[in-house]
């Protein structure tokens with residue numbers, strides 16, 4: 303569902319990128335996983351771009367199985383002449399609809415709770431899906447973003463973690479279907495670049511959050527938002543000491559689209575995130591104060607799911623030197639500000655629903 307916050311964030315990304323994304327005008331763009339959190343936001347950025355460049359829209363194909371992301375995520379764009387909304391699977395689709403200038407490949411199952419329940423579909427999307435996108439990009443695309451994950455580093459011994467760290471990953475544990483297939487997806491990207499010069503850039507997102515995430519997907523910020531909306535308490539299924547570096551979605555999209563436009567980034571992998579490392583407990587305390595006055599209560603519980611914390615990394619913080627050196631990018635949104643925007647967007651969504659169902 304679209305909100306004023308998402309719309310404003312998408313417009314802000316277009317303003318920040320300015321002339322850099324001019325090559326999107328009159329081009330053909332494929333977004334996979336387009337009903338998901340990041341894919342959906344990229345489509346909203348393309349919508350903002352098209353509203354700003356009347357007469358020269360990017361023609362966008364938005365593809366999703368709608369297994370995780372709901373079709374309703376893009377309902378506000380239905381009927382737009384520049385948008386083709388398709389139900390399809392990146393791993394098995396026989397035809398993606400011709401040639402594309404730009405491919406933004408987000409299709410995957412990113413939520414730990416959902417990928418643990420669907421390990422083979424997760425592997426298929428990350429490996430065969432990426433392979434198919436690389437074949438498609440090889441037919442003359444100007445640029446492709448392939449979304450990997452900071453999970454390729456496993457539980458790293460080097461933090462902040464640079465791109466050349468090879469990882470400390472279990473290849474048989476409950477998270478392996480995701481971590482290892484992301485790693486093989488990256489091997490495919492590096493191989494296609496080496497063999498065929500396919501202009502692919504690999505993005506390793508570090509805990510991106512913001513409006514548009516499914517609140518039941520088991521990731522920490524959606525969990526905090528869901529419980530904050532219900533008035534608390536905010537429940538952590540751990541001791542809260544593990545750290546993460548949270549990046550607000552508009553900062554993330556700005557960095558990714560900058561890379562998409564840069565031929566110098568072809569064949570390379572980039573950490574994309576925010577360098578500020580905070581403990582999960584600190585993130586919860588920040589949400590507690592953003593959500594209410596007096597702050598909501600934070601409680602530590604044990605997860606009912608036995609595998610919940612198996613192979614869960616203790617620290618997660620990107621070394622962003624490579625990204626900064628090439629693009630000059632630094633994340634601008636503080637955790638407090640990002641959480642406030644996120645919560646405001648979900649409150650807006652709730653109010654829209656209540657108006658629609660007449661419960662307000």
Ligand SMILES: NC(=O)c1ccc[n+]([C@@H]2O[C@H](COP(=O)([O-])OP(=O)(O)OC[C@H]3O[C@@H](n4cnc5c(N)ncnc54)[C@H](O)[C@@H]3O)[C@@H](O)[C@H]2O)c1
Pocket residue numbers: 334335336337338339340341365366367368369370371372390391392393407408409410411412413426427431449450451452453506507508509510511516
């Ligand atoms: N959000 C983050 O912090 C984060 C962190 C690390 C990596 N990533 C990666 O970024 C990408 C996007 O993440 P997200 O947070 O938007 O995830 P998401 O789960 O919200 O969205 C992914 C979308 O892909 C769709 N999908 C799944 N399998 C598919 C298939 N075979 N064919 C077509 N569509 C399929 C799902 O239905 C969903 O709508 C993923 O590759 C994810 O692994 C995200």
